[in-house]
Amino acid sequence: MSPLDICVVGLGKLGLPLAVQFAAKGHRVTGADVAPAVVEAVNQGRPPFPREAGLDEALKRVVAEGRLRATTDTSAAVAGAEAVVLVVPLVTAADGTPDFALLDAATDAVAAGLRRGTLVSYETTLPVGVTRGRWAPRLAAGSGLTPGRDFALVFSPERVRTGRVFADLRRYPKLVGGTDPAATRRGAEFYRAVLDFDPRPELAAQGRPNGVWELESAEAAEFAKLAETTYRDVNIALANQFARYADRIGVDFAAVADACNSQPFSHLHRPGIAVGGHCIPVYPRLYLWNDPSATVVRAARAANLEMPAYAVGVLDGALEGGIAGQGVLVLGAAYRGGVKETAYSGVFPLVEAVRAAGARPYVADPLYPAGELTALGLPAYGGEPVAAAVLQADHPEYRELAPADLPGVRVLLDGRRCTDPDRWAGVAGVRRIVLGGA
Template sequence: MTSSTVCVVALGKIGLPLAVQFASSGATVIGADVDQRAVDLVNRGEEPFPGETDLGVKMKAAVEAGLLSATTDTAAAVAKSDAVVVVVPLFVDADGVPDFGWMDSATREIAKGLRPGTLVSYETTLPIGTTRERWAPMLEAGSGLKAGEDFHLVFSPERVLTGRVFADLRKYPKLVGGINASSTAAGVAFYESVLQFDERDDLPRANGVWDLGTSEASEFAKLAETTYRDVNIGLANQFARYADKVDVDVQLVIEACNSQPYSHIHQPGIAVGGHCIPIYPRMYLWNDPEATVVRAAREANAEMPSYAVDLLQAAHGDLAGLAVLVLGAAYRGGVKETAFSGVFGTVAALEARGATAYVSDPMYTDAELEAHKLNPHRGEPVGAAIIQADHAEYRSLTPADLPGVKVLVDGRRVTDATAWQADGVRRVVIGG
């Protein structure tokens, strides 16, 4: 168990579970966030957001034990800490250009409180070279300290999914790379101390902390693993679209291919959403604009919502004036998050063809859907439906649940084909 003090900057859906994990390993953790509401909730031991397994119980225990607190004063929190872990969001624009605004602001605040001997670890996914070329000079300028000599600086990417952060922390190796050997060694030692797990349970053990040598290698590893997934899905989507042309079930083809250990084709579908896969390949392209395979895959995946509407039009006919229900605003099932969700592209494609698009989602209220500029379904009659998110609630859907629907485009293959064998109703899947 560690006795260090750790500052976690940004208490979002990754940062807060990390802070709780560090506290569970015995560290005294100060969470820093610009959102006063989130800070107040954490200090009361209350979850600022739903959906993260075990977060409420673990966070309350850490707060009551005096191991976790929160503040809006980042510089003051850093000044009290032996290690600083940064999980501030970074986005890219439509052209793939990173917007460093929030991270620059947080880094300047960190620099104000930075002390000699402190470890600074960035976990937010970054373009390759950012830790050394952007954060090191910025931290030096604001602190008067020398990176790699007076303080340690590493990049250690988060490799977890929201909803299962604690399980993923113990399942996947923690990657660490610093701007020099001493920084890397300090980073490895830190993560080994704060990734401690209860040996009394029967969950899988963590696979350790991996020394990747340099911050560039660690940055590269995160971009490579997420870009691989996008490229793989893009290939699966290309296969699915061709399967539709030749009237072959692509699912049977993929299962056959994956029975051989050298093939691992992912699943095709209506959209690739979330904070990671739609963003990080574009971030990689910012580093490597000649990566034509990556660019083609990203473009293929971005086209899938429109392709799903093409399938609807082929099955139904002219969509002008048709009321269509889009099932699922979230980017994936069971997660209340719309970041880069396929719902937006699907609605846009429907409206471009003259259809009226309604949206429903079991995780969202009508007011929340309206806040995302989506048209909530309030029982209006609809003639067709498109499943956009693989919520568990949609697996048991039948035509009786959607009266008046003549065509269902199941963009996630979650429904039972036999349940949709009804007169006057057609079920369509991507690559079916």
């Protein structure tokens, strides 16, 4: 296939690596974003966010070679494109209702520049039915074009994790479902031209080798993404409840989980202090929006939301005299290690739970200077003595953490089993505890 003109709408932690991937395959890519600072950084060959493996070098190369440029004019970028890929966030309100404002605006901008013969692909995770029921009529109204006749519309969910996007693009099959069979075929042809796939012998043995997988419809592709991510939330909730029971009976749940997972019919996840990020806390809500009768999904979401308060209760019980009136340090503002992102991070409910227990919370994170923490509404740590600490994000820097790094600390609750237990063993007056530990 000859090089394509592609527009990627949304240059965030997933959209920018995707644009770079397309450009690295030899295609001409324009990235569109509403943030001028992001556009400026991309045009300078500088990632606007840190720690995405391989992005720095690849971005510099494709920009220098003229294969990727960025703009704030989405409609103009779409007008020159044969394929448009949208990777714009969808968030939920407090009651779980999807907030389509950002995607509505992006869709309207795409519609204003849309021309006949273009492929439009949504990669943002959506509730079932939204591609056909919301985006198709909105694109038609804004462009005067008819889906299926004048342009092809597909849903193809991103299935990658920030920090390892390029590796995951190669590792996992690309799912594509269109609003009609011709659109599905068109979308599959596009993704075969812009992605690379590692061999997956186990998939080949099943008769479906790694690559592009065509699903029967946009709804099937939307459902697949919600199902795979909701499964993870439910599995984590089960692990968290097992961990709480293990705490009560004095058993190490990590050893139990390893024993269970030694045969292929069990895949117990690890318990954790919080479930954060744009994906796992959000997508079960999108599923529940479609299927409010899903009691298992609703109970799992509630169980995971309880974990920060439960963890602070464990910490309170482990410190002689309790944490009331004491300084408590929360280690990690990011929702997970190595990623500078606080979306739905456990740091926020942890800080509130520490305050509710009568203690003074502080927050530290190797990726966030004090001023950025303060701007997030978090009490930045300035080296004050603390009686207790709770590790919320598994940053690699914390593997070297020792009692001497935290003046006055008497108890550390490692909510991610990230720290080295040998560094905490045998230190007089100091305890290291974990969730679901003996």
